[in-house]
Amino acid sequence: MASNPVTRQTRSDVPEVVISRLPQYVRILNRLLDDGIQVVSSQQLGEKLQVTPAQIRKDLSYFGRFGKQGRGYIVKDLLERLRQILGINTSWNVAVVGVGRLGRAILSYPGFNPDGFRLVAAFDLNNQVVGEEVGGLSVRSMDELDQIVAKEKISIAIVAVPVEFTQNVVDHLVACGVKAILNYAPIAPQVREGIRIRNIDPVLSLQSMTYYINEE
Amino acid sequence: MASNPVTRQTRSDVPEVVISRLPQYVRILNRLLDDGIQVVSSQQLGEKLQVTPAQIRKDLSYFGRFGKQGRGYIVKDLLERLRQILGINTSWNVAVVGVGRLGRAILSYPGFNPDGFRLVAAFDLNNQVVGEEVGGLSVRSMDELDQIVAKEKISIAIVAVPVEFTQNVVDHLVACGVKAILNYAPIAPQVREGIRIRNIDPVLSLQSMTYYINEE
DNA sequence: GGATGTGAAGTATTTCACAGCC
DNA sequence: GGCTGTGAAATACTTCACATCC
Numbered sequence: 001m002a003s004n005p006v007t008r009q010t011r012s013d014v015p016e017v018v019i020s021r022l023p024q025y026v027r028i029l030n031r032l033l034d035d036g037i038q039v040v041s042s043q044q045l046g047e048k049l050q051v052t053p054a055q056i057r058k059d060l061s062y063f064g065r066f067g068k069q070g071r072g073y074i075v076k077d078l079l080e081r082l083r084q085i086l087g088i089n090t091s092w093n094v095a096v097v098g099v100g101r102l103g104r105a106i107l108s109y110p111g112f113n114p115d116g117f118r119l120v121a122a123f124d125l126n127n128q129v130v131g132e133e134v135g136g137l138s139v140r141s142m143d144e145l146d147q148i149v150a151k152e153k154i155s156i157a158i159v160a161v162p163v164e165f166t167q168n169v170v171d172h173l174v175a176c177g178v179k180a181i182l183n184y185a186p187i188a189p190q191v192r193e194g195i196r197i198r199n200i201d202p203v204l205s206l207q208s209m210t211y212y213i214n215e216e
Numbered sequence: 217m218a219s220n221p222v223t224r225q226t227r228s229d230v231p232e233v234v235i236s237r238l239p240q241y242v243r244i245l246n247r248l249l250d251d252g253i254q255v256v257s258s259q260q261l262g263e264k265l266q267v268t269p270a271q272i273r274k275d276l277s278y279f280g281r282f283g284k285q286g287r288g289y290i291v292k293d294l295l296e297r298l299r300q301i302l303g304i305n306t307s308w309n310v311a312v313v314g315v316g317r318l319g320r321a322i323l324s325y326p327g328f329n330p331d332g333f334r335l336v337a338a339f340d341l342n343n344q345v346v347g348e349e350v351g352g353l354s355v356r357s358m359d360e361l362d363q364i365v366a367k368e369k370i371s372i373a374i375v376a377v378p379v380e381f382t383q384n385v386v387d388h389l390v391a392c393g394v395k396a397i398l399n400y401a402p403i404a405p406q407v408r409e410g411i412r413i414r415n416i417d418p419v420l421s422l423q424s425m426t427y428y429i430n431e432e
Numbered sequence: 433g434g435a436t437g438t439g440a441a442g443t444a445t446t447t448c449a450c451a452g453c454c
Numbered sequence: 455g456g457c458t459g460t461g462a463a464a465t466a467c468t469t470c471a472c473a474t475c476c
Binding site for chain 3 (some may be wrong): 455456457458459460461462463464465466467468469470471472473474475476
């Protein structure tokens with residue numbers, strides 16, 4: 001990371017850095033589709049994404065041959081294939097843990113649903129907040145976590161609790177069967193092999209930019 | 217990414233990926249200092265950060281020789297040097313543009329100040345919000361941007377406006393002399409050479425994790 | 433004895449460049 | 455003619471391993 005430094009190797013032989021670029025391709029393709037554009041070349045895609053056309057072709061080549069030589073890629077088809085590869089062609093149920101100011105902003109953000117995620121449950125550590133209605137969801141107690149994760153088939157959680165509770169909450173989520181976590185607290189929680197975690201850490205991002213401001 | 221994928225090369229010959237790790241070292245060193253630990257080895261630091269000791273030593277070697285052979289690093293001294301290198305030994309004035317739910321969460325987050333940043337101004341595009349008091353700041357109109365950026369010596373901005381306004385706001389900020397931008401909208405705004413930008417993009421992070429959940 | 437700092441070796445990732453196909 | 459798909463080359467980054475020093 002900056003905030004999300006990409007880690008190494010998986011059993012699959014596709015470099016993790018390649019996977020991390022696919023969602024950006026998906027986003028651009030969605031836009032092109034909305035604009036009624038039907039065919040796009042790696043050249044054009046590269047311009048929009050500020051990456052080299054060769055990189056795009058190489059990235060895609062890990063998964064198959066999606067293009068038409070001499071023409072480019074059919075936007076609709078490539079989009080469909082990438083969504084399939086990433087597993088975002090179906091919708092994932094997501095829990096939000098922590099309903100403070102940040103949690104509320106997350107719960108009311110409309111951008112998750114169109115992109116393959118449904119926020120289906122909200123939890124808070126503080127019983128003062130439990131029962132409150134936020135973003136169309138009734139805030140639950142952590143005691144109900146296990147049960148609701150199972151019932152709603154939740155495999156992804158967004159954690160926005162104070163830093164001192166974060167590792168505990170993450171452990172609890174993993175114990176309940178959650179497989180991927182997006183963490184907003186300024187630490188890097190430890191998780192066992194097989195669990196994916198990404199940290200959203202604006203302070204780290206800012207601190208790595210100041211180096212370059214100084215340089216001038 | 218995932219949200220902050222690290223880009224390439226600068227005039228300085230220190231790899232960007234190295235710079236992106238320094239803030240994490242700073243964070244751990246701060247913790248060690250708080251815990252009263254005075255000396256630390258690359259081995260110990262590596263365990264806490266889940267990176268190899270060799271990487272830490274190599275990273276630091278780009279900037280000088282900070283350790284004592286046979287002993288390790290003096291926590292206080294290394295921390296001070298890293299803060300100096302990153303330019304976070306002094307405090308940067310930061311503007312927040314966009315005072316919606318997310319902007320409010322950012323403005324009330326107490327974690328920026330201890331780490332080298334002071335939120336000194338808030339702006340919104342919507343005149344309904346202008347004049348309101350949020351996080352101890354009075355929300356300003358975008359008309360005042362130029363003047364306040366100059367007066368407050370603001371070189372960093374956090375942008376949390378709706379996606380359709382983002383490129384415009386970024387352009388405006390750059391025109392006013394802002395040098396680094398942290399963007400929360402789900403696009404990658406284009407900026408000219410010399411301006412640093414990082415995107416906080418939770419949806420991209422989530423979408424790159426689903427690939428691995430599926431894999432199992 | 434123990435840990436740093438660093439060339440050299442080993443990997444990973446990106447880019448080149450061109451054969452092959454539409 | 456134009457653009458993909460891909461080995462090969464180039465570059466970037468990480469890890470090794472050891473001389474050096476406290």
